[in-house]
Amino acid sequence: MTDQAPDILPLLSRGKHRRPKHGACFMEMASVMAGERWSDHPGCTHPVLAELARLVNDNSTDRRRSELAVLVPSVVGLNSPDDDLRWTLGLTAVTASYAVRRVPQSSQRALAAGLLTVQRATEARGLGTVPGTEDVDSALRDVPEEARFARRFSDGRTVSDRLLRGQVAPAVARSAVKGLVTGHQPDPDGDLRRLLQAAIGVAQRLADEDRTRAARQAPDRSATAT
Structure with a gap:
């Protein structure tokens, strides 16, 4: 990891940031929570959801953008394998x-x-x-x-x-x-936040379906045990 996670997460701000001390956009904060290299395009989140999150972050007002921070943990791990x-x-x-x-x-x-x-x-x-x-x-x-x-x-x-x-x-x-x-x-601002929440909800349902499908396709080890 080229940039270590900061001791205190930076405030959400518009745009891309070279280092945490300069601030963080929504997906850069997600990269920290996922334990990935500092990036606004981390692998922990599906590209379509990540693009929407970046747009919502950048188009929210400075006064209300911080309200998005509670949603950041929700996107970590939401990706199609x-x-x-x-x-x-x-x-x-x-x-x-x-x-x-x-x-x-x-x-x-x-x-x-x-x-x-x-x-x-x-x-x-x-x-x-x-x-x-x-x-x-x-x-x-x-x-x-x-x-x-x-x-x-x-x-x-x-x-x-x-x-x-x-x-x-x-x-x-x-x-x-x-x-x-x-x-x-x-x-x-509220509409943007609710749009992102709706997309996160769909991504969570898709992830649940992926897990269910994988469980069904996994071999039954108890049946094959000798």
Whole structure:
């Protein structure tokens, strides 16, 4: 480890920091709690969730950002052991579903396109019900004009896994956070925090499913013992 964990955790602040004494963003603090090298891209958290956490951290006001600190331990260990696409789909879906009803129309179109992309990708891959995607249909119905535009624009296409991870998921996170900040809601800091909490909840459900699946696939040692 190139930077030792500080004796006292620094206050959350905007942006990336070279060392703990200069402050910490949400994911840098998570790297410390995970016992990893100081980084705002630690391996302890799924990339989609980590990207959302960085955006929420940087777009929260200085006055309210410290309220996010209690959520930092919750993201440690929330990652897919085999880069399961379900994590990307579920986290993207819950981000867009939460935000699309709360952002101005200028941000709704990108979120509706993200929801439609997740819906088609889930169906095309036969993944069934993925945690976080349960509200996709309802969210699309709540923004009918933007959903119709997204359907015309996409022309029924299904994007690749690489595009889902590298372009769709980050674009949805950026649109959601920007829309919540600029949407003239009475409590944008609270909306950002609740968005992150919703994503953490979905990641926890995905992790629970991974553990259940692994337990089922593990060999029954009692049955094979001689």
